[in-house]
Amino acid sequence: MDALDGNSIAGTLAAVFDTEMTTATGTCANCGSSGLVGEFAVYLRAPGIVARCRICNNVLMVFVDVRGMMCVDLAGLRDLRTAST
Numbered sequence: 001m002d003a004l005d006g007n008s009i010a011g012t013l014a015a016v017f018d019t020e021m022t023t024a025t026g027t028c029a030n031c032g033s034s035g036l037v038g039e040f041a042v043y044l045r046a047p048g049i050v051a052r053c054r055i056c057n058n059v060l061m062v063f064v065d066v067r068g069m070m071c072v073d074l075a076g077l078r079d080l081r082t083a084s085t
Helices: 006-017
Strands: 025-028 034-036 041-043 049-052 059-066 069-073 077-081
Touching: 006 041, 006 049, 006 059, 006 069, 025 059
Parallel strands: none
Antiparallel strands: 025 034, 025 077, 041 049, 049 059, 059 069
């Protein structure tokens, strides 16, 4: 399965966070690398949407729609900051 970039889930991110998140900076909890959310490796065909670190392949974010409720797991992120924070 080929990875897309984080820009492919801009709509999902905006719906969850109620703001533009592709320009936010995320830090991987595993390797400590930081990058724009828009640069994360994203897989849309997993059970839900999975965003991974491009350096160590750690799972950073998971989005799963369960009966109309979006469930979000951000456990793979040490930090997530928008440009204004």
